[in-house]
Amino acid sequence: MPGWSGGHEANDRSTFMSWELPTFSVADQNTILAHYAGVCGYTHIVLSRPQAINWGVSLDGLIDCAKRCKAAGLFVEMVAVSDGVPFSDAIPWLQALLNAGGLVADQDLVCACWQVDKWYAPAPTVQLILDNGAWSHRHGLLTTVHWGGGYPGWAESCACWDETTDATWGIHDRWSFQRVLAPWLDGHDGQCDVDAPIDEKQSWLIKALVAMPAPMFLVAMEITAQGRFDNPAGWTERFCDLAGLLCVYADPSGRVAYGNGARRPDGTVL
Numbered sequence: 001m002p003g004w005s006g007g008h009e010a011n012d013r014s015t016f017m018s019w020e021l022p023t024f025s026v027a028d029q030n031t032i033l034a035h036y037a038g039v040c041g042y043t044h045i046v047l048s049r050p051q052a053i054n055w056g057v058s059l060d061g062l063i064d065c066a067k068r069c070k071a072a073g074l075f076v077e078m079v080a081v082s083d084g085v086p087f088s089d090a091i092p093w094l095q096a097l098l099n100a101g102g103l104v105a106d107q108d109l110v111c112a113c114w115q116v117d118k119w120y121a122p123a124p125t126v127q128l129i130l131d132n133g134a135w136s137h138r139h140g141l142l143t144t145v146h147w148g149g150g151y152p153g154w155a156e157s158c159a160c161w162d163e164t165t166d167a168t169w170g171i172h173d174r175w176s177f178q179r180v181l182a183p184w185l186d187g188h189d190g191q192c193d194v195d196a197p198i199d200e201k202q203s204w205l206i207k208a209l210v211a212m213p214a215p216m217f218l219v220a221m222e223i224t225a226q227g228r229f230d231n232p233a234g235w236t237e238r239f240c241d242l243a244g245l246l247c248v249y250a251d252p253s254g255r256v257a258y259g260n261g262a263r264r265p266d267g268t269v270l
Contacts, residue, residue: 133184148191
C-alpha cells in the first residue's frame with residue numbers, strides 16, 4: 001500500500017495480509033480499507049477466526065473489524081477453524097458475527113479451513129466440509145474450503161480421499177469428492193504454485209474445475225501475493241499482476257475467480 005509503513009512483515013512494511021486487519025488500530029483499519037476497497041477496488045476480504053485467536057484478538061475485536069469491512073462495501077469470507085479442531089468450536093463466534101452484522105446472509109462466506117490439506121486427514125476434511133455446509137447454509141452463508149498448505153496431490157485436485165472416505169461416503173476420487181459434497185460446498189479456494197508459468201496455472205485450474213459440478217466455483221489464490229509477500233525484492237513472475245486475470249481466462253464459464261494478482265500499475269484491480 002503506497003505510503004504505508006505499519007505492516008507486520010519485516011521484508012516489506014508496506015504490505016499486509018487481509019486477515020492481519022483486526023490487529024491494527026481502528027484508525028489504521030480505516031486507512032487500509034479505504035485503500036483496499038476504495039482505491040484498489042477489491043470486492044471480498046478474507047478474515048480468519050483462528051488467526052485472530054493466535055494474535056490475541058477478542059471476539060468483539062473480530063466483530064468490529066468485520067463490521068468495518070461490511071461498511072466499506074466488502075463481502076467477508078471468514079475462516080472458521082484450523083489445527084484439526086472440529087467445526088463446532090467456531091459456531092459460537094460465527095453466530096455472534098452473524099447476530100452483530102459482521103457476517104450477512106446472502107452476502108458472505110464461511111471458509112471451513114485455510115490450508116485444510118495441512119491440518120486434516122481425508123475423513124476429518126470431509127466431515128469438516130459437511131459440518132460447515134450444514135450450519136452455514138442454514139444461516140444463508142456460502143461455503144468454501146482452502147487447499148495448498150500440505151499434501152500437493154490434494155491441492156492439485158482440491159479434493160482428498162482414502163479407504164475411510166470411500167467406505168463412509170463413497171468418496172474414492174476427485175469426481176466423487178466434488179459430487180458428494182456439492183450440496184454442502186459452494187466453492188474452493190485453491191493455492192497454486194506461485195512460481196509456475198501461467199499456462200501451468202491455467203492447466204491446473206481446468207483440471208481441478210472439470211470435476212466440480214456447476215455452479216461450484218474455484219478461486220485461484222496466492223497467484224502473486226505469496227511470492228511478493230515472501231520475497232518482495234527478488235520475486236519475479238513473467239505476467240506479474242496480470243497472472244490472476246489470466247487465470248480467470250482459463251475457463252469461459254465464469255466459475256473461476258482470483259483472490260489476488262490482477263492489478264494495474266496504480267494498484268487498482270482488473
